[in-house]
Amino acid sequence: MDWCIIGRKVKRFNLLEGVTVYQNYQSKKKSILMVILLTIITCGIYSLFWLYQTTQDLTEYSEDYRLTPGMSVLLTIITCGLYQIYWWYRIADIFITAQEKTKFPRINDNKVLFVVLAIFGLDIINMAILQSDMNQVWESADFASQSVTQDTDDWTDY
Numbered sequence: 001m002d003w004c005i006i007g008r009k010v011k012r013f014n015l016l017e018g019v020t021v022y023q024n025y026q027s028k029k030k031s032i033l034m035v036i037l038l039t040i041i042t043c044g045i046y047s048l049f050w051l052y053q054t055t056q057d058l059t060e061y062s063e064d065y066r067l068t069p070g071m072s073v074l075l076t077i078i079t080c081g082l083y084q085i086y087w088w089y090r091i092a093d094i095f096i097t098a099q100e101k102t103k104f105p106r107i108n109d110n111k112v113l114f115v116v117l118a119i120f121g122l123d124i125i126n127m128a129i130l131q132s133d134m135n136q137v138w139e140s141a142d143f144a145s146q147s148v149t150q151d152t153d154d155w156t157d158y
Contacts, residue, residue, distance in 0.1 A: 088114035
């Protein structure tokens with residue numbers, strides 16, 4: 001057994017089994033206005049970066065790997081955006097899984113809304129809606145991970 005010191009907390013763990021790493025989900029929050037402005041200023045190039053980052057964040061958090069970030073961006077480029085209609089449907093489903101994981105009250109199911117807006121080329125509205133909902137979930141996830149680490153852990157304060 002070894003000891004791990006993080007800040008003022010100490011945890012005893014077995015090197016072979018590893019240790020759970022707690023993440024700061026507040027760092028995943030993005031300003032909705034900046035997402036919209038960067039998408040407009042870069043003529044949509046930022047939306048590909050945002051698509052990659054959003055896919056990565058949500059799939060990792062929800063542990064639902066039906067979408068991969070790199071393949072999502074590649075297929076969106078190759079199909080001239082047609083794949084993105086499917087992506088909006090699937091990412092809404094993965095987002096619901098992330099909400100359930102945080103015990104966050106389910107906001108609503110935006111699958112149909114996302115698909116309809118994507119068909120009419122209004123992806124920027126979808127981005128704003130999803131980013132707003134994700135910001136709420138990241139706040140809830142950060143709070144949930146803090147309450148778990150404070151109540152039911154084997155850390156010792158010194």
